[in-house]
Every structure is written in structure tokens, then in C-alpha cells.
Amino acid sequence: MNIWQGIIIGALFAPSVWAATTPASMDQDLAYQLVESLTVEVGPRIAGSEADRRAVQWALNKFTQLGYDKVWTEEFDMPGWTRGQASLEVVSPFAQPFVLTSLGGSVGTPKAGIRASVVMFDSIEALEKADAAAVKGKIVFINKPMTKDKSGSFYGQVVAARSRGAVEAAKLGAVAIVIRSVGTSNNRFAHTGTMKYDETIAKIPAVAISVPDAQNLAKMLERSSRVELKLQMENQLEKATSHNVIAEITGTEKPEEIVLISGHLDSWDQGTGALDDGAGVALVMATGALIKQKIKPKRTIRVVLYGNEEGGLLGARAYAAKHHKDLDKHVLAAESDFGAGRIWQIESRFGDKALPFAKELQQKLAHLDIALGGNSTYGGPDVSVLAQAGVPVVALSQDGTDYFDYHHTPNDTLDKIDPDSLKQNLQAWLIMTETVANSSVNLRH
Amino acid sequence: MNIWQGIIIGALFAPSVWAATTPASMDQDLAYQLVESLTVEVGPRIAGSEADRRAVQWALNKFTQLGYDKVWTEEFDMPGWTRGQASLEVVSPFAQPFVLTSLGGSVGTPKAGIRASVVMFDSIEALEKADAAAVKGKIVFINKPMTKDKSGSFYGQVVAARSRGAVEAAKLGAVAIVIRSVGTSNNRFAHTGTMKYDETIAKIPAVAISVPDAQNLAKMLERSSRVELKLQMENQLEKATSHNVIAEITGTEKPEEIVLISGHLDSWDQGTGALDDGAGVALVMATGALIKQKIKPKRTIRVVLYGNEEGGLLGARAYAAKHHKDLDKHVLAAESDFGAGRIWQIESRFGDKALPFAKELQQKLAHLDIALGGNSTYGGPDVSVLAQAGVPVVALSQDGTDYFDYHHTPNDTLDKIDPDSLKQNLQAWLIMTETVANSSVNLRH
Numbered sequence: 004m005n006i007w008q009g010i011i012i013g014a015l016f017a018p019s020v021w022a023a024t025t026p027a028s029m030d031q032d033l034a035y036q037l038v039e040s041l042t043v044e045v046g047p048r049i050a051g052s053e054a055d056r057r058a059v060q061w062a063l064n065k066f067t068q069l070g071y072d073k074v075w076t077e078e079f080d081m082p083g084w085t086r087g088q089a090s091l092e093v094v095s096p097f098a099q100p101f102v103l104t105s106l107g108g109s110v111g112t113p114k115a116g117i118r119a120s121v122v123m124f125d126s127i128e129a130l131e132k133a134d135a136a137a138v139k140g141k142i143v144f145i146n147k148p149m150t151k152d153k154s155g156s157f158y159g160q161v162v163a164a165r166s167r168g169a170v171e172a173a174k175l176g177a178v179a180i181v182i183r184s185v186g187t188s189n190n191r192f193a194h195t196g197t198m199k200y201d202e203t204i205a206k207i208p209a210v211a212i213s214v215p216d217a218q219n220l221a222k223m224l225e226r227s228s229r230v231e232l233k234l235q236m237e238n239q240l241e242k243a244t245s246h247n248v249i250a251e252i253t254g255t256e257k258p259e260e261i262v263l264i265s266g267h268l269d270s271w272d273q274g275t276g277a278l279d280d281g282a283g284v285a286l287v288m289a290t291g292a293l294i295k296q297k298i299k300p301k302r303t304i305r306v307v308l309y310g311n312e313e314g315g316l317l318g319a320r321a322y323a324a325k326h327h328k329d330l331d332k333h334v335l336a337a338e339s340d341f342g343a344g345r346i347w348q349i350e351s352r353f354g355d356k357a358l359p360f361a362k363e364l365q366q367k368l369a370h371l372d373i374a375l376g377g378n379s380t381y382g383g384p385d386v387s388v389l390a391q392a393g394v395p396v397v398a399l400s401q402d403g404t405d406y407f408d409y410h411h412t413p414n415d416t417l418d419k420i421d422p423d424s425l426k427q428n429l430q431a432w433l434i435m436t437e438t439v440a441n442s443s444v445n446l447r448h
Numbered sequence: 449m450n451i452w453q454g455i456i457i458g459a460l461f462a463p464s465v466w467a468a469t470t471p472a473s474m475d476q477d478l479a480y481q482l483v484e485s486l487t488v489e490v491g492p493r494i495a496g497s498e499a500d501r502r503a504v505q506w507a508l509n510k511f512t513q514l515g516y517d518k519v520w521t522e523e524f525d526m527p528g529w530t531r532g533q534a535s536l537e538v539v540s541p542f543a544q545p546f547v548l549t550s551l552g553g554s555v556g557t558p559k560a561g562i563r564a565s566v567v568m569f570d571s572i573e574a575l576e577k578a579d580a581a582a583v584k585g586k587i588v589f590i591n592k593p594m595t596k597d598k599s600g601s602f603y604g605q606v607v608a609a610r611s612r613g614a615v616e617a618a619k620l621g622a623v624a625i626v627i628r629s630v631g632t633s634n635n636r637f638a639h640t641g642t643m644k645y646d647e648t649i650a651k652i653p654a655v656a657i658s659v660p661d662a663q664n665l666a667k668m669l670e671r672s673s674r675v676e677l678k679l680q681m682e683n684q685l686e687k688a689t690s691h692n693v694i695a696e697i698t699g700t701e702k703p704e705e706i707v708l709i710s711g712h713l714d715s716w717d718q719g720t721g722a723l724d725d726g727a728g729v730a731l732v733m734a735t736g737a738l739i740k741q742k743i744k745p746k747r748t749i750r751v752v753l754y755g756n757e758e759g760g761l762l763g764a765r766a767y768a769a770k771h772h773k774d775l776d777k778h779v780l781a782a783e784s785d786f787g788a789g790r791i792w793q794i795e796s797r798f799g800d801k802a803l804p805f806a807k808e809l810q811q812k813l814a815h816l817d818i819a820l821g822g823n824s825t826y827g828g829p830d831v832s833v834l835a836q837a838g839v840p841v842v843a844l845s846q847d848g849t850d851y852f853d854y855h856h857t858p859n860d861t862l863d864k865i866d867p868d869s870l871k872q873n874l875q876a877w878l879i880m881t882e883t884v885a886n887s888s889v890n891l892r893h
């Protein structure tokens with residue numbers, strides 16, 4: 004039993020267009036209600052899109068309804084990438100279509116498509132060692148599988164092919180790159196995610212195929228040394244803007260001291276962005292609102308819903324740039340962006356003298372089966388920008404064993420969230436946030 | 449231990465274009481090798497398509513390589529349905545796209561699409577009782593979930609909405625029908641399958657959406673009484689032909705007596721047709737071939753790979769029509785068409801005097817954990833046509849608990865087949881088929 008269990012505090016303020024459609028109640032179900040509202044009423048919301056703008060409006064309305072003291076947006080410029088039609092098929096010798104997705108940011112193909120034979124590599128490291136003669140004029144296929152674990156530690160190893168495979172392949176003269184989806188499921192979904200070009204290297208189209216398709220292609224290559232593919236893809240890039248949405252519960256004693264909790268509002272366009280990062284958005288929105296219902300925190304609780312995390316932390320960088328003079332007043336930053344699994348560990352990045360406070364936090368979370376981790380976390384993708392700027396961070400580490408079964412695929416939908424796990428998350432965020440907001444601890448020392 | 453375990457009988461005959469790409473060996477892995485070959489080298493093969501013709505060629509070549517005594521095709525005419533582009537999106541108030549698939553045989557929409565508001569029903573029975581006033585001009589949405597079990601017994605209840613939902617909805621003036629996918633998984637795949645029109649009722653487009661999309665749409669309807677959808681779809685229908693592919697191991701003593709074992713060669717186009725029905729095709733092709741390597745069966749073993757099962761048993765009907773004078777020489781018919789799960793039961797449809805033979809078969813299969821079921825099976829979809837014409841049938845019932853997680857979706861791929869389960873299936877098919885082919889039992893009596 005803890006202080007946050009069972010609170011039920013009536014209905015919402017500030018009726019609006021959203022209130023009529025969202026019978027949220029201010030209790031431990033609030034996070035689930037918020038992520039349900041976001042995924043049902045907005046759905047996918049790729050940064051810079053019209054859906055992104057609706058998501059921003061949704062967030063503004065929700066923050067207002069939830070009784071936050073201040074609510075505002077901060078606009079930033081960004082490259083706006085739009086996914087068009089895409090198809091990838093084996094032309095010969097085993098003609099059949101593949102399930103693919105464009106990687107985020109990829110250029111399209113000429114209208115007639117690109118037709119070429121395939122050369123397979125086990126990893127981007129193997130590609131980097133290849134002879135240009137083996138790659139020139141071909142479609143590179145990187146077929147690296149990913150292993151599951153609680154902390155998603157294999158993601159970094161596999162995602163390199165997605166991030167910079169196009170550059171490495173183009174250096175050797177490849178005409179396109181196809182990667183095996185970065186993910187841990189054998190469901191026939193392709194995993195999207197951002198990729199980068201180098202302005203000095205030719206920009207070639209980059210796509211991912213599902214795990215079963217990658218296995219199929221590998222089996223074709225066992226049978227035939229010349230497997231020809233045809234890729235057609237229509238993507239667009241243009242200037243766009245997006246927004247960070249920010250809301251505060253103003254501190255009573257030290258309003259200038261900011262406890263920042265966050266998630267990212269944008270999502271990839273294939274699913275409805277429930278796990279990534281609807282759950283995180285919902286958790287931090289609910290945390291501030293429920294704390295205000297119960298206490299008047301001494302420090303200000305600032306909830307930041309970053310825009311365009313997926314395109315490369317663009318909202319986070321815009322926030323850090325805009326607020327760089329105030330970063331020393333950020334006493335702590337934390338982010339929820341790893342799905343909706345139970346929290347099993349709290350990690351920190353504090354000054355040495357503040358380490359006892361990490362232990363104090365963990366002790367308050369112990370009844371939720373949360374252990375104490377190390378002191379070297381970057382806190383989460385967006386928050387890492389603040390950590391690098393010296394802001395103390397904590398990470399409430401979620402069990403991500405199944406996260407990469409769904410992540411960045413069409414399968415990232417509301418039904419993948421376990422409401423009980425989300426409640427456990429909410430308890431932890433409430434306790435952690437309230438404790439820091441009501442203390443005067445300096446975590447930098 | 450049984451007579452079929454561990455046989456390994458060297459390499460294949462009749463080298464051809466396929467032999468170079470298929471290092472099959474004549475042992476208990478043969479069924480897996482065949483389904484791998486079919487899914488990798490041919491892939492999806494919707495009846496009447498160019499891929500269907502390649503599948504027919506694949507089967508002819510394989511039967512020849514496997515040493516069958518006779519191999520031939522039997523052509524039949526059929527309506528050739530081609531899936532075009534399709535999209536379904538919520539226009540208002542919660543704009544977002546859905547994952548859909550056209551039902552097989554559905555008409556398309558006008559080029560501009562169909563835009564209308566949704567009316568939801570829990571089942572086709574509820575739709576049938578509805579007032580035309582509630583349905584006219586709307587898109588009907590049938591949101592009936594499906595439950596899992598070993599024998600797939602809930603399929604029949606749910607599939608009615610797919611088969612005849614369009615007719616029932618059109619009777620009441622609906623402009624299109626959207627059904628919740630017939631399936632047991634919450635993966636975001638839509639389940640296709642054949643549907644029927646009534647020539648006296650308006651033909652409206654019919655699609656399925658994935659389970660998460662159906663849940664999402666239902667939640668939208670809780671929030672708003674007017675949810676507008678836009679459906680665009682381009683399908684085509686034209687005359688086509690397909691083929692049954694037939695091969696025989698000629699009986700030594702009673703060559704005119706036929707033991708027919710079968711599967712269907714066609715598949716839906718979303719997956720690669722591994723479970724439905726590549727596994728069945730592979731099992732019966734392997735069965736005849738491995739029996740010939742070991743014995744000279746007294747009766748003829750005829751392997752039939754039906755064309756166009758998915759469109760409504762068209763190959764099976766063509767076979768029954770063409771062979772109607774010989775059906776009394778068919779001593780038994782059996783089919784494998786329920787995935788690749790372990791066989792747990794043998795059922796029969798024999799004359800009463802032949803019931804002891806069903807028990808005898810089961811005793812020979814008992815070491816594979818196969819129990820004796822009832823005497824009222826129709827044997828399988830295609831074989832049911834023969835059963836109705838009086839041909840005795842058996843069914844080697846597979847555990848289909850997970851079958852409808854994958855069935856008729858993009859997720860029906862090779863990796864969903866457990867090789868060990870497929871070996872157990874092969875053992876059972878070998879024992880059953882050899883026993884009947886080497887006996888002189890009359891199963892009609």
C-alpha cells in the first residue's frame with residue numbers, strides 16, 4: 004500500500020470539445036485513459052504532419068482539462084518527411100512481393116523504380132569491409148537478427164544498419180539498401196525508424212523488410228546467386244514545423260526550480276504510437292495532474308511532450324537551445340519512452356554527493372519491485388540532450404522484453420498495453436516526481 | 449519407434465531446373481523441404497494468377513523428381529479475381545488510416561471512393577434483425593470476435609459475416625461492409641477469405657480490418673455517433689483457368705482402386721501460403737514419394753493438389769465432376785488443410801462394418817499420441833465434395849489452436865511451421881496411407 008493507491012478525485016475541469024468525448028477520471032486509470040484517448044482520437048502522428056498538429060491540439064486541451072497551471076507550445080523548424088507508396092518485389096528467379104517499409108527520411112526511387120540484383124551481408128561491419136566490386140550497381144541487403152532482453156541492449160548493435168547503412172552502401176556504389184527489420188518478432192511487419200544521409204555521399208533509397216521476408220530472401224540467395232529485386236518508392240521532403248507542448252504545476256516555494264518529466268508526442272505513422280510513446284506521454288501528463296490534486300509541490304513540475312523525437316531528437320534539441328540559460332534551474336529531468344512494461348529499476352546520473360538520494364528514491368519504490376541501478380544513465384532519448392548539458396537525470400527503467408516485438412511497426416497499438424503494468428508505472432512516476440518536487444536536494448553535487 | 453522413422457534414401461531422380469535449386473533428400477525432412485521450396489521459390493499463388501501457373505509447374509516438376517509413376521494436370525474454368533489497391537480511413541472525427549484487406553471476390557469502389565458513416569453490429573444475426581432505416585446509405589461494421597480452440601470450431605460462427613455479410617448489408621441499403629477480421633490474434637493484420645454475392649442483390653464492397661483496428665473503431669463509436677469512413681478499392685474480375693495437379697503411385701495388385709490424399713495448391717495472396725496450404729501440399733507429396741521408396745502398394749495412391757480451394761472448392765468440384773464415373777473406385781479420400789500443428793485425432797466417415805478398421809488405423813497411430821475420434825467427419829474442405837458423393841474419408845485432425853492467428857493474413861509464412869510437428873504429421877500420413885493402400889478393406893460397407 005502506498006500513498007498513491009486508490010485515489011479517485013472526481014471529474015475534470017475546463018470542459019471543451021474533448022471533454023465530451025473523454026470521460027476520464029482522476030485516478031490510477033488516468034494514464035490508460037489518456038493513451039486510449041490519444042491513440043483513438045488522434046492515432047499516428049508523424050512529426051510535421053497534419054496529424055501532428057492535431058496531437059498538439061489534443062495535448063493542449065488535455066493539459067488544460069487536467070488542471071495544469073500553465074500550458075504552452077514552443078515551435079521549431081524541421082525537415083518534414085512524408086511517406087509515399089512503396090513496393091518491393093522479387094523479379095527473378097522467384098517472383099513474389101515483400102512486406103517493406105521505407106526508413107524515415109529515405110529518398111524515393113525514380114518513378115520506374117530501381118531494379119538490381121542483391122548482395123547480402125550479415126552486418127554493417129561486414130558491408131564496411133566489402134569490396135566495391137561486389138557492391139557496385141547492386142541492392143545491398145543487411146540480414147542481421149536481433150536478440151531480446153529486458154533492457155533492449157541489442158537494439159544499438161542492430162540499428163546501425165538502419166541509421167547509416169545507406170551511407171556505407173552508397174560509398175561502395177550500391178543503388179539501394181534493404182535491411183532486415185530491427186526487431187524481435189517474427190510477425191510479418193517491417194520496422195521503420197530514422198536513417199541518415201551524408202551530404203557528400205550519394206543518397207540511395209533505404210527500406211526495411213519484415214523478418215519472415217528477410218529469411219525468405221536469404222533462402223532465395225542460397226538457391227540462386229542472382230536474385231533481382233525491384234523497388235519503387237515515393238517519399239517527399241519539405242520544410243515543416245512542429246511543437247514541443249509544455250505544461251506546468253507551479254511550485255509554491257521554489258517556482259523557478261524545475262522538475263522536468265517528459266515523453267514524446269510524435270510517433271511513427273505505421274502504428275498508432277501507443278507504446279512509442281503514447282504510454283510515456285500519458286504517464287507524465289497523469290503524474291503532474293494527480294500530484295496537483297493531492298499536494299502543492301514546492302518546486303515546479305514541468306511536463307514536456309517533445310515533438311519529433313523520431314526524426315532525431317529535434318524537439319529535445321530545440322528545447323535545450325531555447326532554455327539553455329535556464330538549464331541550471333532544471334533540478335532533474337526524466338523521460339518515459341520504452342513502452343508500457345513494468346518498471347523494474349531506477350537508475351540515476353547524479354553528482355556523487357547526491358547518490359544517497361537515489362537510494363532514498365529507490366526505497367520509496369521498493370514496494371513496486373523496483374531495484375536500484377547504476378549512476379550512468381542518460382535518462383532516455385530526449386532527456387539525454389539535457390543530461391549532456393549537465394542536468395541530473397533519472398530513468399525509471401521499464402521491462403522492454405517485448406518492446407521490440409511492436410516498436411515502429413503497424414503493431415504498436417493500444418491493445419499491446421497492459422493496463423496493470425501502466426498503473427505500476429504511474430505509481431512509480433508519482434512517487435519519484437513528488438519526492439523530488441517536494442525536496443530541496445541538489446542532485447548536481 | 450515405427451517403420452517410418454529414420455528413413456534416408458538418397459537423392460532425387462529426374463534432374464531439372466528445380467533440382468539445382470532444391471537439395472531435397474528423401475527422408476523425414478522431405479515435407480519441410482517441399483513447403484520451403486514452394487514458399488521460397490513460388491510464394492503466394494492466388495488461383496488463376498501467373499503465380500498459380502508457376503505453382504502448377506513447380507508441382508509437376510516436383511512430382512516428377514520425387515519418382516511418381518504418373519503426373520498430370522486437369523484444367524478448369526473459374527472467375528479470376530485480382531486484388532487491387534485498397535485503403536480505408538476514418539475521415540472524421542478521428543482521422544486516421546486502418547489496416548484492411550479486401551475480401552476475396554469483392555467488387556471495388558468507384559474511383560473517388562465511398563464515404564459514409566458507420567453503423568456497428570455485434571454479429572451478422574444482429575444485422576439481419578436491423579431496420580433498413582438504421583443501415584441505408586451507411587457502411588456496416590460487424591465487430592464479432594473469435595475464440596481459440598484446438599479444432600477451430602468457432603470459425604464457422606464468425607466467418608458467416610465474411611461470406612454473406614455483403615448480401616445481408618446490401619439488402620438493407622448499406623453502401624459497403626467492413627468486418628472485424630476472422631481470426632484469433634491481436635496482431636495488426638487483416639484476414640482475407642472468400643465472400644459471396646447474390647445476383648439479385650446490389651453488390652457492395654466488402655473488406656476486413658485487423659482486430660486492433662476493429663477495437664479502435666468500436667472505441668470511436670463510443671465517443672461519437674457519427675464516425676465517417678472513406679473506402680477506396682480497385683479489384684478486378686475476369687475469366688480465368690486453373691488446374692488440379694495429380695500424381696500417382698500405381699498400385700501393383702489393384703491399380704484401379706484409388707487411395708486419394710490431397711491438399712490445395714492455391715493460396716491467398718497476402719502471405720506465402722505456408723500453413724494454408726503449403727504444409728498440406730508438402731505432406732501428401734512427401735507421403736506418396738516416401739511410400740514408393742519403401743514398398744509397392746497394392747492399390748494406387750493418388751495425390752491431388754486441388755486448384756482454387758480458396759475461391760470456393762472450385763478445383764474439388766471440377767475433380768468430382770470429371771471423375772464422377774470413377775468415384776466408386778475411390779476407396780478413401782483424405783486432405784491436409786489445417787496448418788502444421790501436431791495431429792491429435794483420427795476421424796472417419798466409413799460404413800458401419802468398416803468401423804473396426806478406423807480403430808485399427810488409430811492403433812497404428814497411437815504412438816504418435818493420436819486418439820480415435822468420431823465417424824462423422826467430412827474430411828476437409830476439398831474432400832468434403834467427395835464425402836458428399838459417398839467416398840469414405842478420414843481426417844487426421846491437427847491441433848489448430850494457433851492456426852487462426854495466421855490464417856489468410858500476411859503472417860502465413862514458413863517460419864510459422866514447426867519442423868518437428870510437420871515430421872509427426874508426415875509419420876501419420878505415411879502410416880495411414882500405406883495401411884489403406886496395402887489393405888483390401890472396403891470402407892463403404
Ligand SMILES: [Zn+2]
Nearest residue numbers: 279280312340
Ligand atoms: Zn520513442
Ligand SMILES: [Zn+2]
Nearest residue numbers: 271279313411
Ligand atoms: Zn520511436
Ligand SMILES: [Zn+2]
Nearest residue numbers: 724725757785
Ligand atoms: Zn486451406
Ligand SMILES: [Zn+2]
Nearest residue numbers: 716724758856
Ligand atoms: Zn484458406
